[in-house]
Amino acid sequence: MNPSLKLFLVLIISLEVSLKANLLANLILIFISLIYLFIHRVSLKELLGLIFVPLIAAIAIFIAIYYYSPAHDLIYAWTLFSRLYTFVFLGACLTKTTTATQLSRSLEQNMHLPTKFAYGTLAAFNVLPKIGQEVKRIHAAGQMRAMNLSFYSPRLYFKAILSAISWADGLNDAMQAHGFRETQARSIIDPIALTKKDWLLFILLLISFQPILFFLYI
Amino acid sequence: MKRTLHVKDIILITLIAIIFGFIYVASDNIYNFLTLILTPIGYGPLANDITMGIWCMAGPLAGFIVRLPAAAFLGEFLGSCVETFAMAQWGAANFLSGFIQGLGNELGFTLTGYKHYGWFTLFLSATTTTIVTYLYDFFKNGYNQFSIFNMILYFVVRWISMLLFSCVLVKLIVNLLERSHVINLQTTQD
Incomplete structure (x- = not known):
């Protein structure tokens, strides 16, 4: 189906x-x-x-x-x-x-979802494993400074969001460099x-x- | 020129949602622990209400960082879509809850016309999210079977959780972001 x-x-x-x-x-x-x-x-x-x-x-x-x-x-x-x-x-x-x-x-091809949603979400989805590592890294870095960063610490989220902002910039640049334009029609390699x-x-x-x-x- | 959502915003919103999902799952034992303690006294489902505020943090935060209509909704909903695929814990319930929570989050921002960003916006968003998600759980999780006292108790607990996490904690995070000039300060403040 x-x-x-x-x-x-x-x-x-x-x-x-x-x-x-x-x-x-x-x-x-x-x-x-x-x-x-x-x-x-x-x-x-x-x-x-x-x-x-x-x-x-x-x-x-x-x-x-x-x-x-x-x-x-x-x-x-x-x-x-x-x-x-x-x-x-x-x-x-x-x-x-x-x-x-x-x-x-x-969703993009059959339901005409704008490409920026289809590919934006997919780009974020594909860095999922890195996000887990990043959260662990921030946690470990905090412990080295004798700071226990838990789910209620604003600092943990703050640092993770800073990483997210830089990743979003990087992914966006990479997609632009590969020719992604959100206003342009795309050719289809793998038709569904x-x-x-x-x-x-x-x-x-x-x-x-x-x-x-x-x-x-x- | 009116600004609209661009692909960069969408990536950022989704990433924020995933981060919150990760931190929540990493501390998922809190939910299971609470459920185990509360079940023998008949308040097992209350664990859901106690931790509800943590689940709903991504939406308001996305709404604050990307100050555009639909940002808060997408923060919550896209996050739930990714979680459904990556973790697949609650299956289709994830999609639906994400959708309902997103609507609740967005409503708070809609009521302030996307112009005012401060304590009041977060308070409103937390409150609308509490009401919308509670109404859904009223039918979905069988809260309609509880005694009147418990119905009110569950609502109040959910509201407190929402205010603590989706309002106070989100505001503290936003303060850090503003102090480091990640979010520009030109928009209205309290």
């Missing part, structure tokens, strides 16, 4: 699920997402990661709703528990099968198809989900 359409589908369904409580719909979505992820050969290790990371938060919500809310609504507690996993697995359907580059190319079949699948999936969400109850 076309990356942009996949993104919109995931977003629309997630938004609906976040506002309408329906346990069965959540379970069906998780099941379908799991099958989709298996078809795309997502490793078992990654799947276990998806299950364990939100577990604490999911249990916390369950306990707060079932044991400590006035209604003690078990179904609702399970709904919220499974809702977190619906988000995680739906998100994984997008992020484990599509790269950020494919998505931004698709948006076919009638994609649209049909998108509409079909979206429409067929509505009765499940609104009329199917346990």
Whole structure:
């Protein structure tokens, strides 16, 4: 499926699920997402990661709703528990099968997103590993001066933002030097198809989900 | 000539958002730790409200550095997009929360007409973000099931967190940036 359409589908369904409580719909979505992820050969290790990371938060919500809310609504507690996993697995359907580059190319070519957004975000995305190093470096440099820079220290953010400003300048210059102009049309090296079949699948999936969400109850 | 967002601004806004995401994830154990402590007394979801202010710092800061409409929204939203791909912790919820938080952040700046940049702007932005995100969590995280007392408690805790981080801490960072002339001082001050 076309990356942009996949993104919109995931977003629309997630938004609906976040506002309408329906346990069965959540379970069906998780099941379908799991099958989709298996078809795309997502490793078992990654799947276990998806299950364990939100577990604490999911249990916390369950306990707060079932044991400590006035209604003690078990179904609702399970709904919220499974809702977190619906988000995680739906998100994984997008992020484990599509790269950020494919998505931004698709948004640019198929959805006519201005190139400055598509490439600006992508440029920042690609220096992601460096940002982690930079934050660690600042932290270590602070410790050498007996300053513990933590998440509440303005100085940590200040130094990181100074680096970000210089990187933004550098990346911008580099892109200009490589011929990037935000007002000019770009030629396409790697075209991303948006076919009638994609649209049909998108509409079909979206429409067929509505009765499940609104009329199917346990 | 009216200034618009350029590619350099967009890169900077995204980088700022990523930095905040990183620092938050690096201290993610705070969130898990709080959840673990609070869960036995039934206040597990409160950890989300306590740390909410940290999540929403990128937006106001981006709005302060790049003083243009949509900067605060993009700071929050683009950051969440990158985080969804890079860390994939909360999946699609990340996109949605980023979108909602971005709207909340932006509203504060819109209400001051993008002309006044000072304490009041940050206070407004923190407050609108609290209201908008709370309304969303009211349905998404089941706050509508809580007792009236807890509903108010969660709101107040979220607001305090927002004021501490997205208002006071952001202002302290902005002060450092202004003193070092990274942000020019020509715009209105308190």
